[in-house]
Amino acid sequence: MGELADPAAAALSHDAVEELIDARGRELLRQLLQDHLDLRAAGEERALSATVAGSNGLVDADGVVRRRVEKGHHRRLATIFGTVTVSRCALRAAAASCDRGGAGFVRRCQRGNLEQVRPGDRARVRADV
Incomplete structure (x- = not known):
């Protein structure tokens, strides 16, 4: 001023x-x-x-x-x-630790829970996150 x-x-x-x-x-x-x-x-x-x-x-x-x-x-x-x-x-x-599942599955973490997902469902999974 x-x-x-x-x-x-x-x-x-x-x-x-x-x-x-x-x-x-x-x-x-x-x-x-x-x-x-x-x-x-x-x-x-x-x-x-x-x-x-x-x-x-x-x-x-x-x-x-x-x-x-x-x-x-x-x-x-x-x-x-x-x-x-x-x-x-x-x-x-x-953070939850996520590892890859075997036999054509991938695992994903959501709020600390592991869920197995088929490879063809990956696009849907990514859209859900």
């Missing part, structure tokens, strides 16, 4: 000064919102990491146990102040 103290600002019309204050004010508000979202994300990371580390994981609505916290998921969000970036954690289940 040092622009208002500049001698050139004295020559600006009232509406030009209003536009300048509006633009700089919105950027300040956007930055305040971004800082708040960053603090929330840091708190979420600490809370989830501590919760998962101190227990056998968290159980989601489908009954799947989530034992791993994956940090660093970001998305852009349009707000009335401008675009901000929201960071979130993802809770992941432990």
Whole structure:
């Protein structure tokens, strides 16, 4: 906002000064919102990491146990102040080990369950995943 103290600002019309204050004010508000979202994300990371580390994981609505916290998921969000970036954690289940079945079958994992699938059904299986 040092622009208002500049001698050139004295020559600006009232509406030009209003536009300048509006633009700089919105950027300040956007930055305040971004800082708040960053603090929330840091708190979420600490809370989830501590919760998962101190227990056998968290159980989601489908009954799947989530034992791993994956940090660093970001998305852009349009707000009335401008675009901000929201960071979130993802809770992941432990990966199941899948191996190949014999006799013309392949195995696939789905939520930790192994299922045998015939080779001709592979296209359908891929579409289901």
